[in-house]
Amino acid sequence: MVESKQQWKAWLYLAPAIVLLLVFTVWPIINTVGMAFMEGYSGLTKAGGEATFKIGLGNFIHVVGHPDFQQAMKNTILLCLFTVPLSTILALLIAVALNAIKPLRKALQTIFFLPYVTNSIAIGMVFAAMFNVIGSIGTRRPMIISYGVVNDLIRAFGGNWINWINAGSEYWANMVVMVIYIVWNALPFKILVLLGGLQSINKQYYDAAKVDSTPRWRVLTRITVPLLSPMIAYVVITGFIGGFKEYTSIVGIFGENMGPAHDAGRLNTMVGLIYDSLEMDNQGGASAAALILFGIILIVTLINLQVSKKRVHY
Amino acid sequence: MKIVLKNLTKVFPSRNKKSNDEVIAVNNFDFEIPDGKLIGLLGPSGCGKSTTLYMISGLQKPTGGQIFFGDDDVTQLSTEKRGIGLVFQNYALYPHMTVKQNILFPLQNLKGADKMPKEKMLEQAYHAAKLVQIEDLMERKPSELSGGQQQRVAIARALVKMPRVLLLDEPLSNLDARLRLQTREEIRRIQKETGITTVFVTHDQEEAMSISDMIVVMKLGVVQQIGEPQSVYDSPANLFVAKFLGTPPINVFEGEVKNETLYIGDEAVLSVPGVASQPVTVGIRPEGFQLDPMGPLKCRLSNVEVMGRDVSIVSKHENSLNPIIRSIINADHKVDIASEFVSYSLKPNKVFLFHKETEDRIFF
Structure with missing residues (x-):
C-alpha cells in the first residue's frame, strides 16, 4: 500500500485516463440505462425543450415485440452457434498441426495471421466478389456474365451454381456465406492464442505419453485439449461475445442493406438493429436493445464460465 | 529381460555449423545388464548418464551402436513399441487427471491382444497402487500430493503395464533427505518384488551404492568402471572413481x-x-x-x-x-x-x- 501522503500523486497520474473513461464510457453507460426506461425519448424532442416521454418499460416491450428484433435475434444466435464451435475446432486443429511441424512454421504462422491485420470490410468485399453472380438472375432468360469463383469451383466439379448473395437468394445460402466469412475471419486470433498455449505445455507430458504408448488421437483428446482447456475457454467466451456483436461482417458482404437486394435487413444483427434505431432517432429503443444485448451476453458468458468451471482444469 | 548396449554412442552436433564443437555425450558404451537387476548409472552432471537412459527408452536416438532387449534389437524401435516404464525426474504426472486416471492411462492405451476389460484394468491399477502404498490417494489430483507421493504415483504409472524394463531418471532428486532414504528403500523393495530389470540415473553416489546390484560410473560420456558397489568402492579403477565414491570423500x-x-x-x-x-x-x-x-x-x-x-x-x-x-x-x-x-x-x-x-x- 502506498503511503497516504503519496496517494494524491497516484491519483494525479490516473486522472487523465479516469476523466476520459468517465466522460466517454461510464457516463454513456449510465445514460443508456436511463434512456432505455424513457418511452418515446429522442434527442430531438429533448433539444426542442419538450419532455414528452414517460418512464416505464415501454421501450423494452416495443423492442422485444418488433419483428425486426426477432429476426436480428435469430440471425445473431444462429451465427454464434455455427461460427464459434466451428472456428474453435478448426483453430485447434490448425494450431496443433502448426505446432507439430518444424520447417515453414514461421511462414505459415504469418500467413494464418494475415487476416487479423487486414481490414474486415475489405475482406468482406473480396468475399462478396467471390460469391457474387453478375448478370440478370430471375428473368425469364437469365444472362449470366460471371458466376463468381465459388460457383465456378462448384461447376467445375459438376454441381449446379447457387445464388449465394444476390437478389432472389435464399436465407440459408446467405447464412452459409456469412458463416464461412466469419469463421475465416475469426481463425487468426484463435490460432494465435491456442498456439501460445500449446507452446507453454511441458514437453515432458508428450514424452510420458509416448512411453505409455498413447495413440495420436488420444494424445490430442486426453492430453493436449485438457491441458489447453484454459485457452480454449478463453477463446470460446471471447468468441461468443464477439459473435453477439457481429455487424461489420454483414456490412462487408451485403453492404448497408444488411441483406440481399430483394429483402433488405434480412441478415440484420443485434448491433445493426441498435444502429438502425439510432438513425431513426429512436434513442430509447436503441438503449433498450443495447441493454437486452448486454443481458444476453452476460447470461451466455455466465453459462460459459459455469461450464468451464467443470471442464477446465487447474 | 536383459538389456544389451553395444558400442552405444550419442553425438550432439554443434549448434554452429562452421565450428566443429560437437559434443560426444555418450562414447562407445558397452554393457550387458543382467535380467532382473537394479543398475545405477552414476556420474556428475554432463557425464551422459541421462542420455544413456533416454536412449534405452527410445526418446533419444543413438548416433551409433545398438540396444537389445533380450534378443530383440530395439535400436530402431520407437518408444511406443518398446514396452518400457519411465519415471521422469519431475514425474510428468498428467495434472488434469486423478491419481487413478494417471495409473489407468497406460492400460487404456493397450491395443489388440493386450487390451483388457475395465475391471481388469482397475484391478491392475489398484495392484500397482498397493505396491507403492498409495491406495488411499486414488481420487486426488497430482497437485494435491506431496513430492514423495507424486513420486510413488509416477512409479505406479510406470509399473502398471508390467514393463519389460523400468527406467528412473534421478528419481529421488526432488525429495527431502528423510524421504529420500525411505524412498530409495522403497524402490529397492518394489524392484525386488516385481523382478523387473531396472536402470536408474543419479548423481548421488550414496544413493547408487545403497540400492544398486551394480553401478556404472561415467565421466564425460565414457564409462569409467562397472561393478558391484562394494567392489567398485574397494577397488576403484582410477582416481576419478575413487574420488567420486565415498562420503566423506577419499x-x-x-x-x-x-x-x-x-x-x-x-x-x-x-x-x-x-x-x-x-x-x-x-x-x-x-x-x-x-x-x-x-x-x-x-x-x-x-x-x-x-x-x-x-x-x-x-x-x-x-x-x-x-x-x-x-x-x-x-x-x-x-x-x-x-x-x-x-x-x-x-x-x-x-x-x-x-x-x-x-x-x-x-x-x-
Missing part, C-alpha cells in the same frame, strides 16, 4: 614410490611391493587411517568432530591435494584435542596408488 596426497616403498613427503608410509619407482597420486579412504603414536604419517591436527559411534578427525598435511584430511576413527580411541600433531599408520587395503598423469590405478 583423501588425496602427492607421493612417490622409491624402492617399493611409498613416501608422502619425506616419510616412508607404506611398503608397496612390485611398484616401480615413480611419482604417484595417493588416495587414502577416511577409514584407512589408524591412530598410532609411532605412525609414519604425521599431520597437523585442526579439529575433532564427534559423530557418536565414530569420530572424524580433521587435520592438515603439506602434501595433501585437498585443503583438509578427514579420517574416521572408532570413538573408543581417545584423541587429545590440545595436541598439535596427530600420527597415523595406514591400512594397506584402503590405500590406492594412481599414475600421476593418466590417473589410472597402480596395483600392488
Whole structure:
C-alpha cells in the first residue's frame, strides 16, 4: 500500500485516463440505462425543450415485440452457434498441426495471421466478389456474365451454381456465406492464442505419453485439449461475445442493406438493429436493445464460465 | 529381460555449423545388464548418464551402436513399441487427471491382444497402487500430493503395464533427505518384488551404492568402471572413481614410490611391493587411517568432530591435494584435542596408488 501522503500523486497520474473513461464510457453507460426506461425519448424532442416521454418499460416491450428484433435475434444466435464451435475446432486443429511441424512454421504462422491485420470490410468485399453472380438472375432468360469463383469451383466439379448473395437468394445460402466469412475471419486470433498455449505445455507430458504408448488421437483428446482447456475457454467466451456483436461482417458482404437486394435487413444483427434505431432517432429503443444485448451476453458468458468451471482444469 | 548396449554412442552436433564443437555425450558404451537387476548409472552432471537412459527408452536416438532387449534389437524401435516404464525426474504426472486416471492411462492405451476389460484394468491399477502404498490417494489430483507421493504415483504409472524394463531418471532428486532414504528403500523393495530389470540415473553416489546390484560410473560420456558397489568402492579403477565414491570423500596426497616403498613427503608410509619407482597420486579412504603414536604419517591436527559411534578427525598435511584430511576413527580411541600433531599408520587395503598423469590405478 502506498503511503497516504503519496496517494494524491497516484491519483494525479490516473486522472487523465479516469476523466476520459468517465466522460466517454461510464457516463454513456449510465445514460443508456436511463434512456432505455424513457418511452418515446429522442434527442430531438429533448433539444426542442419538450419532455414528452414517460418512464416505464415501454421501450423494452416495443423492442422485444418488433419483428425486426426477432429476426436480428435469430440471425445473431444462429451465427454464434455455427461460427464459434466451428472456428474453435478448426483453430485447434490448425494450431496443433502448426505446432507439430518444424520447417515453414514461421511462414505459415504469418500467413494464418494475415487476416487479423487486414481490414474486415475489405475482406468482406473480396468475399462478396467471390460469391457474387453478375448478370440478370430471375428473368425469364437469365444472362449470366460471371458466376463468381465459388460457383465456378462448384461447376467445375459438376454441381449446379447457387445464388449465394444476390437478389432472389435464399436465407440459408446467405447464412452459409456469412458463416464461412466469419469463421475465416475469426481463425487468426484463435490460432494465435491456442498456439501460445500449446507452446507453454511441458514437453515432458508428450514424452510420458509416448512411453505409455498413447495413440495420436488420444494424445490430442486426453492430453493436449485438457491441458489447453484454459485457452480454449478463453477463446470460446471471447468468441461468443464477439459473435453477439457481429455487424461489420454483414456490412462487408451485403453492404448497408444488411441483406440481399430483394429483402433488405434480412441478415440484420443485434448491433445493426441498435444502429438502425439510432438513425431513426429512436434513442430509447436503441438503449433498450443495447441493454437486452448486454443481458444476453452476460447470461451466455455466465453459462460459459459455469461450464468451464467443470471442464477446465487447474 | 536383459538389456544389451553395444558400442552405444550419442553425438550432439554443434549448434554452429562452421565450428566443429560437437559434443560426444555418450562414447562407445558397452554393457550387458543382467535380467532382473537394479543398475545405477552414476556420474556428475554432463557425464551422459541421462542420455544413456533416454536412449534405452527410445526418446533419444543413438548416433551409433545398438540396444537389445533380450534378443530383440530395439535400436530402431520407437518408444511406443518398446514396452518400457519411465519415471521422469519431475514425474510428468498428467495434472488434469486423478491419481487413478494417471495409473489407468497406460492400460487404456493397450491395443489388440493386450487390451483388457475395465475391471481388469482397475484391478491392475489398484495392484500397482498397493505396491507403492498409495491406495488411499486414488481420487486426488497430482497437485494435491506431496513430492514423495507424486513420486510413488509416477512409479505406479510406470509399473502398471508390467514393463519389460523400468527406467528412473534421478528419481529421488526432488525429495527431502528423510524421504529420500525411505524412498530409495522403497524402490529397492518394489524392484525386488516385481523382478523387473531396472536402470536408474543419479548423481548421488550414496544413493547408487545403497540400492544398486551394480553401478556404472561415467565421466564425460565414457564409462569409467562397472561393478558391484562394494567392489567398485574397494577397488576403484582410477582416481576419478575413487574420488567420486565415498562420503566423506577419499583423501588425496602427492607421493612417490622409491624402492617399493611409498613416501608422502619425506616419510616412508607404506611398503608397496612390485611398484616401480615413480611419482604417484595417493588416495587414502577416511577409514584407512589408524591412530598410532609411532605412525609414519604425521599431520597437523585442526579439529575433532564427534559423530557418536565414530569420530572424524580433521587435520592438515603439506602434501595433501585437498585443503583438509578427514579420517574416521572408532570413538573408543581417545584423541587429545590440545595436541598439535596427530600420527597415523595406514591400512594397506584402503590405500590406492594412481599414475600421476593418466590417473589410472597402480596395483600392488
